[in-house]
Amino acid sequence: MKKFILKFFLLVITLFFGVLLGMQQANEGLLQMKGFDDKTFGGAFHLKKTEAGEVEAAVLGQEITAHDIEEKQKKLEEMKAFHFLSNLGSRLGDMLSIIFQQLTNLVVSSLDKALS
Structure with a gap:
């Protein structure tokens, strides 16, 4: 049971960081799609x-x-x-x-x- 709980929490933490990384990548992709860096559109x-x-x-x-x-x-x-x-x-x-x-x-x- 302890091994299951440990594996479960490790999986949840890994997936959480994956979601955060994906959100960051999506943000950078949207900024690159604009084609220019204009702070007024932030x-x-x-x-x-x-x-x-x-x-x-x-x-x-x-x-x-x-x-x-x-x-x-x-x-x-x-x-x-x-x-x-x-x-x-x-x-x-x-x-x-x-x-x-x-x-x-x-x-x-x-x-x-x-x-x-």
Whole structure:
């Protein structure tokens, strides 16, 4: 049994390192397929600091400013302001919860009286 466990763990460790090596080789192959070494294509999200001390962000090559974020925040607040179906569903869910709670209390109390 000890030999089996030892062989099993050695096999698992060997396969794990093989997977890591394969991932590294795939990464190098993808970089070679591009045909050039451009660091701007390295990631999807980039942060850089300007000389004025401000931080600029880019996601998939598009610049993001604080103004864009504020506009999106306002749109989200407007969307949350009025959702008729969402409010209706929430109220219906609350009402059903209360009904099933009362129904459960009624069944439990009737069973308690019947068993006593």
